[in-house]
Amino acid sequence: LRILKKRFGLVTLLLWGPGEEEAARAIAHEVPGSVLAPSSGIARIGALISELRLLVTPDSGPKHIAVMQGIPTVTLFGPTDPIIWNPPEDKHRALYLGLPCSPCRKRECKPNICLTGIQPEDVASEIAGLLADCRENRVEDSM
DSSP states (O other), X not given: OHHHXXXXXXXXXXXXXXXXXXXXXXXXXXXXXXXXXXXXXXXXXXXHHHTOSOEEEESSHHHHHHHHHTOOEEEEESSSOHHHHSOSSTTEEEEEOOOTTOSOOOSOOSSOHHHHTSOHHHHHHHHHHXXXXXXXXXXXXXX
16 A cells, blocks of 8 residues: 555555454554544445545445446456456556456465465556556547
């Protein structure tokens, strides 16, 4: 998250669901300038997502809400298959290590290397490409 602030000047909004508040608070505390979303139901999450420039997330409900709203996404895939679950449009990027154990469809796994093995620099690279594409499309749309 520090990369997002330092390299792109983005303010990070931390969305969280049931059982994730403590972890989200710890992350918010560690990353100055990040914002912890309030306790939210699905409608409020959808409203918050609609205001984002982009969403970085594992393959989850918020990712699919963002896709439905046309919000660009960078999705970290591990236990699910990006061929099935990631839209083919350029504004939806997938990071997937393609390990022999993936996709397994398990909700919990230790040590979860299919997700934890994705490097922050790889995420930053996808964000950079996505932001560049969004800028180009905005310029083309205004002509």
